[in-house]
Amino acid sequence: MLSRRNFLKTSGLGLAGVMASQQMLAAVAPSPVPSPAAKKKTTANDKVNLGFIGLGQQAMNLLNGFIGMDGFRVVCGCDVYDIKRNRFVKRVTDFYTGKGEKKVKVDVYEDYQDVLARPDVDAVVIAVPDHQHAIIAVAACKAGKDVYLEKPMTLTIYEGQILCKAVRKYGRILQVGSQQRSSEEFVHAATMCREGLLGDISRVLVFVGRNVNPKSGAPIPNPLKEQPIPEGLNWDKWLGPLNEYVKYHPDLDPLITETEGEKLWGAWRWYKPTGGGLMTDWGAHMFDIAQWMLGKDGSGPVEVIPPGYEFTENLTYKYDNGIVMTEQDFGTGQGVRIYGSEGWLEVHRGSYKTSNPKLEMKKKINDDDVPFETKAGHYGVFLNSIRTRIDPNVPVETGHSSCTVCTLGNIAIELNRPVKWNPIVQKFMNDVEASKLMHYKYRDGYTLEL
Numbered sequence: 001m002l003s004r005r006n007f008l009k010t011s012g013l014g015l016a017g018v019m020a021s022q023q024m025l026a027a028v029a030p031s032p033v034p035s036p037a038a039k040k041k042t043t044a045n046d047k048v049n050l051g052f053i054g055l056g057q058q059a060m061n062l063l064n065g066f067i068g069m070d071g072f073r074v075v076c077g078c079d080v081y082d083i084k085r086n087r088f089v090k091r092v093t094d095f096y097t098g099k100g101e102k103k104v105k106v107d108v109y110e111d112y113q114d115v116l117a118r119p120d121v122d123a124v125v126i127a128v129p130d131h132q133h134a135i136i137a138v139a140a141c142k143a144g145k146d147v148y149l150e151k152p153m154t155l156t157i158y159e160g161q162i163l164c165k166a167v168r169k170y171g172r173i174l175q176v177g178s179q180q181r182s183s184e185e186f187v188h189a190a191t192m193c194r195e196g197l198l199g200d201i202s203r204v205l206v207f208v209g210r211n212v213n214p215k216s217g218a219p220i221p222n223p224l225k226e227q228p229i230p231e232g233l234n235w236d237k238w239l240g241p242l243n244e245y246v247k248y249h250p251d252l253d254p255l256i257t258e259t260e261g262e263k264l265w266g267a268w269r270w271y272k273p274t275g276g277g278l279m280t281d282w283g284a285h286m287f288d289i290a291q292w293m294l295g296k297d298g299s300g301p302v303e304v305i306p307p308g309y310e311f312t313e314n315l316t317y318k319y320d321n322g323i324v325m326t327e328q329d330f331g332t333g334q335g336v337r338i339y340g341s342e343g344w345l346e347v348h349r350g351s352y353k354t355s356n357p358k359l360e361m362k363k364k365i366n367d368d369d370v371p372f373e374t375k376a377g378h379y380g381v382f383l384n385s386i387r388t389r390i391d392p393n394v395p396v397e398t399g400h401s402s403c404t405v406c407t408l409g410n411i412a413i414e415l416n417r418p419v420k421w422n423p424i425v426q427k428f429m430n431d432v433e434a435s436k437l438m439h440y441k442y443r444d445g446y447t448l449e450l
Helices: 004-010 057-066 082-098 112-116 130-142 157-169 184-194 235-239 277-281 283-293 377-388 396-415 432-438
Strands: 048-053 072-078 107-109 123-126 146-149 174-176 201-207 303-305 315-318 324-327 335-340 343-348 351-354 419-422
Touching: 048 057, 048 112, 048 377, 057 072, 057 082, 057 123, 057 377, 072 082, 072 112, 082 107, 107 112, 112 130, 123 130, 130 146, 130 157, 146 377, 157 396, 174 377, 174 396, 184 283, 184 335, 184 343, 184 351, 201 283, 277 283, 277 396, 283 335, 283 396, 303 396, 315 396, 396 419, 396 432
Parallel strands: 048 072, 048 123, 072 107, 123 146, 146 174, 201 324
Antiparallel strands: 201 335, 303 315, 303 419, 315 324, 335 343, 343 351
16 A cells, blocks of 8 residues: 555655646646657747647547647648548638638648748647658658647557657657546545545556456457548558558548548547557546656556466456556446545546545536637646647656556557566566567568657
8 A cells, every 4th residue: 555655755846836828727746847858839929820730530630639729720631531631621721711810821741840940830730640650750850840649648658758858868848648647536536545535545447448448448359341542541641650551541641631620539449450449549648647646757567467267257457555446347438446545536528526525626617618628728837838838747757657557558458468567777677578569560661769
């Protein structure tokens, strides 16, 4: 169990308020860390020019959030599918002309390198499938761009290790799209735990949901039958570094029109080798909150046991301080429930409850009709970090440790046995088989170099 005294002693980074423009909430975050030797600083009156890389459904959500903030200007975008490029141009143009601008210029490209080559682009928003995250984000750092990167941060553990080095080597700001850390119910829940008000913490339940693998939420081999690649989609560029050819199917990258949105989320999330299932999709949100609550940002569990192994019913994580975390359905949807000597608390998007009246929120959770992923708080933190050159509330190391928890679960499930992990040196302990699953060999022409 983790005592209040030991928690406050070992949580390391402590608490600090992170203030941002417009609708930003007070957020619990690591102590501010200056990002070294940035090539360009902005003042409060400067516009930060944004380029979008990946223009699918999630990018449209992000666009709705970023474009309405006074501190940002959307100048260009990139996607391997021409219909998505056309939709992006229309939406950006319509927004700025709707604000009274007579001449609006927004450029689009098929290759992300064209966005990174523009000297007027200060930062990029990366919302491509997970297998392209690391390649593009490292390239953006090398090009001197700050980065807003969708979660999960990377597809493999090794990619995350390299991206952490790239951000620090090139002095960039990187904010991971873990929006829950800027949402009041999650901020309050983390505060109650991190300040020791829940008492001695012993157990955490996390539910990430279920999809094509109803037992664990882990990815499965792709069962989709190949269909003709539509005109205007560069499937080779979509595949990127994957060394295993994935046959095209519209579920993987949904067909759309220029005016309508996708009818479903890209199914690349659910299958090998393009995604990590709900373990990384929603796990990157909910395991992230659990790690935050436990003061384990930048760290992680020491052992992971897959569901069904001997007498273990659920995927189980063990920490060096004795805390046990299980991934399981506890009856109220995707979220986190945490138990301490002073009671329990449970948090979901738009919902917070606790057994201890002293831990209740003092104000009602904002229940406006704004979609969760377009609320301005998380983007405001990114803007503030760009201007101050101080790390955001989900910097690269935090995104990496949260992503690693998800991937460790998938590795244990794939091997169908326990794995022992050293979160300090980020290595498996005497386990060659598990170590091989920390990465895969990219196909020819793709490298992950600093």
